[in-house]
Amino acid sequence: MTTINDAAPLPLPDFATTFPGPFPASPHGEHTEHRLLSWLEEHPLLPTTKARNSLANITSHGATHTFPTAEADDLALFAQLLLWLTAFDDVHGEGNATSTPGAFVDRTSELMLVLAGNDPSPAKNPFPTALHHLLTRFQIRTSPTAYHRLTAALRDTLIALIWEVHHTTKPEKVTLKTYLAMRPHTVFIKVIMATAEIILDYELTPAQRTLNPVRRLETSVSDLAGWINDLASYKRESAQGPTLPLSLPTLLQIQNRESIQEAFARANDMCESEAVAARQTITDLSRDHPNNLTTHARTLESITQSFIWHTSHARYQI
């Protein structure tokens, strides 16, 4: 197996025909960034000013691409949730947790108790209190079913993050099939999709939600989110070592006994094919006059664009 140390170029997938830029962005980016920074004063999720500034920057700009038409307050609420998730994963998950999966399970269980309705106890760890604060605002903002869908996605994400920290150091023990099923939950796309109807004030009917094209598009977007993120962060994560990252290229290399260049080429093909499928379904769903399905398709389009946009941010450069 070839490792990243070979330093050969690893081009990223090409979305020029399926999701051509420039992507629309909300005008509330700066406002959102300020709101994130002041929220982080109240909830000190991150240890350093540098970490706070960096995460507030990428999250606010990412959010402006995720929901370009959202109201300022809604965009800030969404961005706070996304920042909270990313900060939790950065501080307690990923590399930091691999030495003690048990400690990560304890942190996650505290969050479960908040999701189950327990009041967070004032503690050194600010994540449960910040989550409680967010949930209260989402609950006021939306319908019971939309709120339930959001909290379900959050719970699934917590379980997926626990799964991830138990496998981070030994990606070779994970099958590609399992990885592909778990990845949407660790990249937060399920939470993002659950917030969409809340932030943009629409709600699919139960019948619309089970339509084949809707489910297919949601699956495509979920897969693309994880794969794009994996490809964009592969060099950075590999450089962190000592093991290969638990990431799509790693698992493709192992399953197909191929070089990292071949694995990247294969992953790029997967992304580009999925993007073609997604684009086609977005076009199909948007063909009719404006309705919920068109709104949903356009929203999934902008969510996809936000993941593509992220790959150009400094967080993913090494």
Next chain:
Amino acid sequence: MTTINDAAPLPLPDFATTFPGPFPASPHGEHTEHRLLSWLEEHPLLPTTKARNSLANITSHGATHTFPTAEADDLALFAQLLLWLTAFDDVHGEGNATSTPGAFVDRTSELMLVLAGNDPSPAKNPFPTALHHLLTRFQIRTSPTAYHRLTAALRDTLIALIWEVHHTTKPEKVTLKTYLAMRPHTVFIKVIMATAEIILDYELTPAQRTLNPVRRLETSVSDLAGWINDLASYKRESAQGPTLPLSLPTLLQIQNRESIQEAFARANDMCESEAVAARQTITDLSRDHPNNLTTHARTLESITQSFIWHTSHARYQI
């Protein structure tokens, strides 16, 4: 610290004045037991005939006390869910999982994927397929919000079980406060309470759900369920060794530096006080003419009685 090997008698709490028997039971016990056994033919969750017969027996009889007025089909559906949970914990959790928390996390993650809407892949492990089967039936049976509440409780239970397997061998590392918060989720009472409105066809309004007496009663019943189970199973679990069980008496012993007899006396007091509080709230909520709140109070009463009833079953005798 005194251990169970001292073999002094450890009397259980006395509910003679708060929840006096005999407890009402559904006439569908035998029918339910047959349904469980045939369901286990279809979904071979348990390895031996003996294990199947034993769990079908206690679960069907327990269910007849949990929901004595339920229709036969509803009672069977509830009993299947309860059996599925108990079997999952018996086969993959508790003692069997302590050597490999990672393997338990994998099994739990498969269930999360089913809860998230993925089709279970046909596999050697029958639990995801059986869960999918149950969820489909609950979804048809009830409203979207009641279904969401059930799946939320199931997700929380999975996280709590993961928490438990990470601590089973070292109960001394768990604080009493954390244990008390987590215990309702590992004893399945949150799932049982979420099924109540589905099985008995009533639904609290959002305003009723947040009433102080309702929340207080639900908390009392949740606590009682875990504590009663802990006291009843302590001897059996201690005998399994080699460490003390992760259980209320163990944590009381550690926190208060007291003997197991003193810890039992203290736990019995906790149970009996909580039972007095629960009984008072049931009486208060049932004072008005029949309505949803009365139904809910009576249901929580029978759920409590089912936990008290369980302590007399052979599963808890050593």
